[in-house]
Amino acid sequence: MPGKGIAIITGASKGIGACVAQGLAADGYKTILIARNAERLERITHELSQNVPAELKPEYIAMDITDHKKVSESLRELQLKYTPISILVNSAGMWLDGTLDETEENFQKLLDVNLISPFVFLREIAQAMKKNRHGHIFNISSRAGIYGFAGGGLYSASKFGLSGLSDSLYREMAEVGVKVTSLCPGWVNTQMAVEAKTPWKEHEMIQPEDILNSIRYILNLSGSACVREIVLECTKSVL
Helix, strand or coil, rough: CCCCHHHHHHHHCCCHHHHHHHHHHHHEEEECCCCCCCHHHHHHHHHHHHCCCCCCCEEEEEECCHHHHHHHHHHHHHHHHHCCCCEEECCCCCCCCCCCCCCCCHHHHHHHHHHHHHHHHHHHHHHHHHCCCEEEEEEEHHHCCCCCCCCCCHHHHHHHHHHHHHHHHHHHHHHHHEEECCCCCCCCHHHHHHCCCCCCCCCCEECHHHHHHHHHHHCCCCCCCCCCCEECCCHCCCC
16 A cells, blocks of 8 residues: 555545645545546646655546446446555535526436435445445535525535435444545635635635645544544634
């Protein structure tokens, strides 16, 4: 197992995923970056490769995470090459506005990205972690996965689903030494927040580094400590 282990990060071409990938690489993990945009993935992995030993050189897999057959095949091949997987960060996601004013097709697409795709990654990776009695899973949910809000019912529904799935796995996997944590941030300073018409300025939002540092904190706890969920809120939203 190279360095501290193998870390798989989805949505790693931008935003939270890219920040987490960069941080874990700096911390001594061999990172596997997964997203659709091959150009951005290649650029990020090249940048990360400049500052790590050869055996920890990051790798990337460019693929559509909603192609579930392709995802399953790729993850099985990856696990034949690298065992065990130490960390999975389910960070990929999308935003869709509205509650009852969208089509079934668009709602299905949202669920496919925000809930079904993380399920596929969990199904393939968690089973191996369970067998190895080793690993930590981080599901990037949302504050909207705990509290619904007007005008965002569809997004909340997808994130409530991910939070529920994560909570159930947390309880199932603890007995075999695998930890599962749901991270539930409010507005994070990313392009998605801009697209979702955040009311806050960049410096008023949670920063991607806050998510990374939350993961670092949890990873540094003793083996006997589990963190089920962390909720991060923008300061201005609670004043």
